[in-house]
Amino acid sequence: xxxxxxxxxxxxGAVLVLGFAWTSRAQTLKLPPHEKIVLKNGLTVLLMEKxxxxxxxxxxxxxxxxxxxxxxxxxxxSVTAGLLxxxxxxxxxxQFAADLDFIGAEFSxxxxxxxxxxxxxxxxxxxxxxxDLFSDAVLHPVFAQGEVEKLLAQExxxxxxxxxxxxxxxxxxxxxxxxNKHAYGRPVGGDELSLARIKRDAIAKFYETNYTPxxxxxxxxxxxxxxxxxxxxxxxxxxxxAKPSLLPALIGPTAVKGKKLLLVDKPDSTQTFFVFGNIGTxxxxxxxxxxxxxxxxxxxxxxxxxxxxxxVESGLTxxxxxxxxxxxxxxxxxxxxxxxxxxTTQAIDLALQVLAKLHKDGVxxxxxxxxxxxxxxxxxxxxxxxxxxxxxIAAHEFYGLDDDExxxxxxxxxxVTPAMAKQVIAKHFPxxxxxxxxxxxxSEIGPGVRKYATQQDSRKISEPGFWPGAK
Amino acid sequence: MxxxxxALRGLVLGTLLSTTAIAACAQSEAQQFPVATKTLKNxxxxxxxxxxxxPNVALYIFYRIGSRNEHPGTTGLSHFFEHMMFNGAKxxxxxxxDKAMEANGASNNAYTTQNVTVYQDWFPRSAxxxxxxxxxxxxxxxxxxxxxxxxxxxxxASERRxxxxxxxxxILDEQLKATAFIAHPYQWPVVxxxxxxxxxxxxxxxxxxxxxxxxxxxxxxxxxxxTPEEIFQLCEKxxxxxxxxxxxxxxxxxxxxQMGERRLIVHKQAELPLLMIxxxxxxxxxxxxxxxxxxxxxxxxxxxxxxxxxxxxxxxxALEVTASQGPAFDPTLTIFAAQPKQGVDPQKCENAxxxxxxxxxxxxxxxxxxxxxxxxxLVEFYHQMRTINGRGNTIGTYEVFFGDYHKLFDAATNYxxxxxxxxxxxxxxxxxxxxxxxxxxxxxNGEQGSAxx
Numbered sequence: 074x075x076x077x078x079x080x081x082x083x084x085x086g087a088v089l090v091l092g093f094a095w096t097s098r099a100q101t102l103k104l105p106p107h108e109k110i111v112l113k114n115g116l117t118v119l120l121m122e123k124x125x126x127x128x129x130x131x132x133x134x135x136x137x138x139x140x141x142x143x144x145x146x147x148x149x150x151s152v153t154a155g156l157l158x159x160x161x162x163x164x165x166x167x168q169f170a171a172d173l174d175f176i177g178a179e180f181s182x183x184x185x186x187x188x189x190x191x192x193x194x195x196x197x198x199x200x201x202x203x204x205d206l207f208s209d210a211v212l213h214p215v216f217a218q219g220e221v222e223k224l225l226a227q228e229x230x231x232x233x234x235x236x237x238x239x240x241x242x243x244x245x246x247x248x249x250x251x252x253n254k255h256a257y258g259r260p261v262g263g264d265e266l267s268l269a270r271i272k273r274d275a276i277a278k279f280y281e282t283n284y285t286p287x288x289x290x291x292x293x294x295x296x297x298x299x300x301x302x303x304x305x306x307x308x309x310x311x312x313x314x315a316k317p318s319l320l321p322a323l324i325g326p327t328a329v330k331g332k333k334l335l336l337v338d339k340p341d342s343t344q345t346f347f348v349f350g351n352i353g354t355x356x357x358x359x360x361x362x363x364x365x366x367x368x369x370x371x372x373x374x375x376x377x378x379x380x381x382x383x384x385v386e387s388g389l390t391x392x393x394x395x396x397x398x399x400x401x402x403x404x405x406x407x408x409x410x411x412x413x414x415x416x417t418t419q420a421i422d423l424a425l426q427v428l429a430k431l432h433k434d435g436v437x438x439x440x441x442x443x444x445x446x447x448x449x450x451x452x453x454x455x456x457x458x459x460x461x462x463x464x465x466i467a468a469h470e471f472y473g474l475d476d477d478e479x480x481x482x483x484x485x486x487x488x489v490t491p492a493m494a495k496q497v498i499a500k501h502f503p504x505x506x507x508x509x510x511x512x513x514x515x516s517e518i519g520p521g522v523r524k525y526a527t528q529q530d531s532r533k534i535s536e537p538g539f540w541p542g543a544k
Numbered sequence: 545m546x547x548x549x550x551a552l553r554g555l556v557l558g559t560l561l562s563t564t565a566i567a568a569c570a571q572s573e574a575q576q577f578p579v580a581t582k583t584l585k586n587x588x589x590x591x592x593x594x595x596x597x598x599p600n601v602a603l604y605i606f607y608r609i610g611s612r613n614e615h616p617g618t619t620g621l622s623h624f625f626e627h628m629m630f631n632g633a634k635x636x637x638x639x640x641x642d643k644a645m646e647a648n649g650a651s652n653n654a655y656t657t658q659n660v661t662v663y664q665d666w667f668p669r670s671a672x673x674x675x676x677x678x679x680x681x682x683x684x685x686x687x688x689x690x691x692x693x694x695x696x697x698x699x700x701a702s703e704r705r706x707x708x709x710x711x712x713x714x715i716l717d718e719q720l721k722a723t724a725f726i727a728h729p730y731q732w733p734v735v736x737x738x739x740x741x742x743x744x745x746x747x748x749x750x751x752x753x754x755x756x757x758x759x760x761x762x763x764x765x766x767x768x769x770x771t772p773e774e775i776f777q778l779c780e781k782x783x784x785x786x787x788x789x790x791x792x793x794x795x796x797x798x799x800x801x802q803m804g805e806r807r808l809i810v811h812k813q814a815e816l817p818l819l820m821i822x823x824x825x826x827x828x829x830x831x832x833x834x835x836x837x838x839x840x841x842x843x844x845x846x847x848x849x850x851x852x853x854x855x856x857x858x859x860x861x862a863l864e865v866t867a868s869q870g871p872a873f874d875p876t877l878t879i880f881a882a883q884p885k886q887g888v889d890p891q892k893c894e895n896a897x898x899x900x901x902x903x904x905x906x907x908x909x910x911x912x913x914x915x916x917x918x919x920x921x922l923v924e925f926y927h928q929m930r931t932i933n934g935r936g937n938t939i940g941t942y943e944v945f946f947g948d949y950h951k952l953f954d955a956a957t958n959y960x961x962x963x964x965x966x967x968x969x970x971x972x973x974x975x976x977x978x979x980x981x982x983x984x985x986x987x988x989n990g991e992q993g994s995a996x997x
Contacts, residue, residue, distance in 0.1 A: 076623045076703060076735045077655045078630065125597060126930040167857070170847035175916045177923030196923060223860060230863050230885045233815035237712050341813040343709040344702065374651070376642045385639060388698030391706055413705060443647035450649015450668040453598035457931050535815070535989070 079375060079392060102453065104479045107294075107466055110303060114315040115287030118306055119466050121294040123459045129200055129295035129302075131207055132463035133191040134471050136290070137283035138184045139261040140323055146271050148263015152224060153279045154182035154189045159220040162213040166220055169210065178203055180210060186257055187401045188471060189283075194460060197296045200305070208309040214280065221273045229268045236534050239339055239346045239512040240411065244398075247348040247510040249540025250335045250530070251405055255326040258540065265537035285316040292467035295459035325402035328352040329508050332526035338515035339534040345417040345513030346409075349424075351503035353397040353406030356472045362485040363497045364397060369444040370436050371395055371427075371502070372408060376443075382427050383410050389420045397501075401472065406503065414514055418521040421509075432504050436494050445486050452482070577929060579939060579949060580772035582779070586788040587760025590779050591939055591949060592772040595932055601768035602936040603665040603675060606944045608763075609756030610659040611736075612729040612874065613792045618744045618752075620736015623656040624700050625752050629663065630654075631692045634685035638692055641678055648674050658730050659873045660944060661756070666933060669769045672778065680782040683762075686753055688746055697741060704735045713881065715810060716820050716983050723808050724822045724877055724981035728799040759783060761791040765940040768932040799824070799875060806981040811988040818985040819890040821897060822877040825869060825974050828945040834958045835966040836878065836974070840867045841917040842909050842967070843900065844880075848916070850900050851880075859896060861888045871945040878974070890984045904971045908964035921959045925952075 107121035142149040158173070158180050159166040173180055178195035191211060195203030235241045245260045252258030263271070291310070293302055328351050354364060365373075372379040372395025383393035393410035408428065412420035436444075456462050456479075469478055509525050511518070512534065523529060532540075580592045610622050630652070632638035645652055650667030665675050708714040718733045725731035735741075764783075766775050802824055826832055843851050844867045855862040863883040869876065882893040928938040943949040951958075 076626075076707065077653055078627055079653050126926050128926055128930065167848070167853065170853075174846035174848040175912070175919060177916075177920040196926065223857070226860070226885065227856075227863055230816065230883075233886060234863060234883055237814050237816060239710050240706065344705045346710075374646055376639075376646050381639075384699055386695070388695030389702070391699055391702040411706060412702065439647075443643070446649045447646045447651070450600075450671065451651055451666070453600045453668070454666065454931065454933065457598055459930075 102479065102483060104456075104466070104476050105462070108299065109470075112286065112307060112311055114311065114313055115285070116310055116313060117290045117470060118303070119290065119292040119463075119470060120299045120302055121292070121459075121462055121466060122297060122299050123294050123462055124296050126459075127197040127296045128459055129195055129197055129203060129293065129297055130458070130460040130463045131191075131193045132292045132294075132460070132467045133211065134290045134467045135189040135191070135284055136187075136288045136320065136471065138186050138188045139259050140186055140256040141279070141283060141320075142259060142263075143275070145267060146263075146275060147259045147267035148228065148261075149271055149275060149279050150184035150189055150283075151262045152221075152228060152268070152271060153276050153283075154184050154191065155224055155228070156216055156220060156276065157182050157191065157214045158210040159224065160215050160217045161209045162215060164209060166217075169206065172202070173206055176202055178206065180206065182210075184261055186259075186261060186404075190464075192460070192464070200297065200302075204305050204309050211284070212310070212313050216273055216276050216280070218273050221276060225268050225271060228262065229265050232262065232265055232268075239342065239344075239534075242539070243346050243348055243409070243510065243512055244407075245539045246335060246337055246512065247407060247508075248405060250333070250510050251329065251351070251508045252326050253540070256323065257326055257400065257402070257404065260539050264539055267538075283318070285318050286310070286313045287315060288318045288320070290467050290470045292463040292470070294463040294466070323402055325355070326352050328503070328506060330506055331528070332507050332509070333528035333530065334509040334511070334522065334526035335540070336515055336519060336522065336529070336531045337510070337512040337534050338531065339512050340514055340516070342414065342512065342514040344411045344413050345420075345511055345518055346411040347417070347421055347509065347511045347513075348407050348409045349421075349507050349509040350395075350406040350408055351506055351508055352403050354399050354501055355403050356399040356401060357474060358399070360493075360497050360501065361399070362482070363489045363493045364501055365448065366441065366444050366486060366489045367436060367494050367497050367502075368395055368397060369448055370440045371431055374444075374447060378427050378431065379408065379410070379424060382423050383412075383420055387423065389416050389423065393424065406501070414517045417511075417513065417518045418524075421522070421525065428502065428504065431498055431502060435491070435498060438491060441489065441491060441494060445489065448486055449483055577935065581949075582772075582776050584759065584779055584784045586784055586786055587758075588762050588764060588779075588783060589943070590764045590766070590775065591943060592770065592775045593765075593767040593935060593939065594769075594771055595767060595935075596769050598932070599669055599769050600932060601665075601667055601669055601672065601766060601770055602932040603667070603679075604765040604936040604940045605663045605679065606763045606765070606940050607661045607663075607756055608659070608761050608944065609661055609752075609792050610657050611732060611734045612658050612795050613756065614729060614732070616732070617740060618748050619732040619740045620700070620734070621740075621744055621748055621752050622661055622756070623734055623736065624696070624741070624744065625749060625756075626654045626656045626661050626663075627696050627700060628688075628693070628749065629682055629686065631696060632687045632689060633682040634687065635681045636678055637687070638689060641682070644674060644678065645671070650675060656734055657870060658734055658876075659871065662937075662940070664933075664936075672770065672774070676778045676782040680786065683757060683759065683783075684786045686757075688749055690746065693746065693749070700735070701738065701741055704738060704741065707735065708733070712812070712814055712818050712985055715812065716818050716985050717879070719808055719810055720820050720822050720879065720981055720983040721877070723806050723983065724802075724824070725799055728797050728874060729795060730799070730872075730874065730876060754789070755792045758789045758791055759786045760788040763940060763943055765936045765943070767936040767939070795874065802979050802981075805977050808981070808983050810983070810985045812985060813989055814985060814987040816886055817884050817888075817890045817987055819882045819884060819893050820983045821880045821894065822981045822983075823975050824875060824979050825878045826875050827873055828871045829947065832970050832973075834955075835962050835970045836869065837921065838914070838917045838959065838962050839904070839967050839970055840869065840878065841920055842904075842913050843867055845917075845920055850903075851897065854900055855882060855893060855896050859892075861885060861892050861896065865893070865897070871941055873945070890986075894982065901971060901975045904968060905975070908968045911964070914962070914964055914967070918959050918962075922956055925955065
């Protein structure tokens with residue numbers, strides 16, 4: 074273990090799907106050229122040549138995530154993704170792993186709330202083998218009963234292992250409690266109870282319904298010739314049979330009114346991990362750039378107001394942050410930190426004061442200028458690799474965002490005014506209505522935290538599941 | 545001395561011609577990423593690699609000081625000091641450093657290991673002058689503000705509670721090292737024991753600064769949208785005037801040979817047990833480094849690896865199994881870790897790990913496995929080289945731990961030379977029962993609070 078100055082805290086998938094490529098020495102960042110093709114079977118293909126390192130990256134979005142899980146079978150999308158490479162029509166799970174590892178390639182598939190991501194990466198010299206392995210897993214998984222049982226048992230134990238590390242499950246509890254009955258509150262990976270209910274037939278059915286070419290975006294970036302790559306992909310994926318897809322529209326969640334607090338008891342805790350906030354914004358929110366600038370000042374970097382108050386000035390914590398986990402529909406806004414048991418209320422009080430100060434005083438012109446420089450200075454490395462680029466263009470396609478999301482980003486950041494910042498704070502940062510979730514030693518911190526909300530809920534971390542939600 | 549080594553030299557030395565395709569491939573890649581070097585008059589070596597693909601720069605400074613340079617009573621001081629390097633110097637007072645960097649589009653971090661303390665700056669090239677001004681200020685004029693020390697002590701205590709108290713792997717790793725090493729400083733945690741975090745003094749900090757933060761004890765690596773000439777000029781202006789002084793005294797303690805298995809148990813409230821097994825292995829610049837890496841790759845890397853196939857897939861007794869070995873100046877540990885499934889006796893995982901090691905000791909790995917492991921290592925090279933940040937860290941790590949960054953580009957050749965017999969030999973030599981320490985975490989969920997009594 075190598076202690077670092079700053080923690081790598083939550084890795085929230087969609088928070089910063091931005092990034093910029095450099096095409097000239099002028100102050101304009103542009104996405105490298107790429108093309109979009111829709112195959113006859115409805116599959117959307119995005120191709121981007123990116124030269125420099127002999128690697129090819131594939132990023133696929135299947136437009137069905139945990140939101141498509143049936144109630145009570147949370148984790149179905151996640152398990153389906155996890156089984157794609159565990160045996161295909163022509164390869165056993167062992168053979169697939171052997172073929173993949175022999176060329177040092179990577180294959181991974183994970184569900185998120187809105188969609189399932191499948192990624193693969195291999196050296197350019199291995200492109201034929203890489204495309205073959207990738208398409209084999211996506212088009213021809215067999216979901217053998219033995220592999221299904223194996224993975225489900227592992228996933229259930231994986232949740233228990235995660236509960237031994239409070240910070241790794243904090244968002245599961247928070248999202249369950251915040252979104253409550255809305256589908257965004259479901260644990261993406263399922264829980265100890267829901268996973269035990271999942272049967273092989275449900276997985277096969279989920280795959281048949283959702284893994285269709287018309288429901289899929291495939292982005293490829295890296296060292297290759299686009300015309301040749303297109304031909305390879307048409308050959309490998311053109312035979313994927315088209316099917317009508319019936320995706321039910323998701324209605325966005327509504328903000329929680331009033332205050333409520335969930336205390337998750339972990340009796341051996343020496344620290345309290347706390348998250349609070351409310352419903353945030355959608356990925357395509359028209360205010361998204363101004364929100365990003367303001368949140369950089371409030372809780373999105375080391376010198377943010379939150380980290381200055383809770384860490385730098387008071388030493389209450391190793392880190393404090395705020396983030397918008399934006400999704401297709403409004404996701405969560407969250408303030409997150411942790412502190413030793415004795416200073417639990419002191420730290421939460423301070424975080425609330427910082428939030429109140431944001432509403433009262435807004436941001437200064439100096440802070441605005443600094444945040445703009447910070448965002449512009451930090452984003453080029455976020456689309457430096459072909460993997461980052463493939464994921465970025467696939468996500469843009471999914472969210473209905475165009476290249477201006479990147480090509481105009483600097484101009485849009487520069488255009489954020491103090492008036493816009495003020496408006497964004499009033500509209501998007503909660504003030505009075507707050508949902509709190511704490512993991513800690515209830516016997517020690519319970520009495521002190523009662524003051525934060527009239528509605529109080531509690532559970533033990535050893536209890537299966539996170540929050541009943543839709544069940 | 546003021547040696548500008550041949551700038552922009554190609555890295556293929558020609559003396560290490562290899563017939564394998566792997567080596568040829570990696571060496572041609574190396575030619576695309578030449579490194580220019582210069583040693584400043586005060587002894588700091590600077591390595592520069594140009595890459596204009598993004599308008600950004602990654603700057604790393606490696607100080608050869610870490611927890612191995614500490615003593616009982618002040619464990620964790622190197623890491624604490626790393627935090628203090630952000631808390632104010634002469635020109636940039638407390639808080640100024642981070643504010644100035646971020647207002648100019650830059651970010652930073654740092655990490656401390658048993659061996660080194662490493663500072664990282666990531667910034668648009670427009671911030672070049674500022675970054676050098678800041679680095680020069682804190683290397684020579686760090687301030688020691690009593691109030692900042694008090695509050696940063698709390699920050700580090702919180703970091704320890706998060707990475708150790710709230711992390712079973714953190715607890716077990718700490719206990720394992722404390723048992724596997726009885727003499728060498730690798731026995732204590734980098735973050736430090738909590739009672740040491742609470743007690744080190746201002747004098748301890750000042751002594752540490754004087755000892756470790758000499759320019760002649762540091763290596764700088766700059767990768768990105770820069771030229772070697774401009775970096776060397778900035779170094780001459782900002783860094784070269786800083787006087788050199790004595791580096792930390794050498795660590796002379798040698799861990800005595802382990803002459804029998806050691807075992808320890810941690811009882812703690814937990815959902816699942818945990819297992820770690822540490823074997824003493826040589827330091828990074830040992831000739832056996834490459835064979836050991838190939839062995840680890842064959843054993844645990846990928847779902848086709850032997851231990852994944854055995855413990856996770858076939859026997860289904862573990863959720864995952866890993867093997868790790870960090871860069872080290874002195875003989876260190878290879879640590880196997882297995883997360884047993886619920887209801888599985890960790891002993892079963894332990895036996896399966898020994899069984900897989902024994903198979904390799906008895907019968908060499910296959911040709912296919914050897915080739916697979918070499919292919920995986922080649923891909924890993926490209927992974928490290930595809931970002932300016934990855935290159936900064938990797939070039940610096942090779943330079944510091946092997947004493948020569950060329951070893952990065954020679955790695956494919958060196959891996960190519962490893963034979964099945966080499967892999968078998970290192971398995972036999974290092975992975976013996978007498979050379980291991982076994983740490984097991986057993987969940988203790990009896991009556992409420994009993995785990996703590």
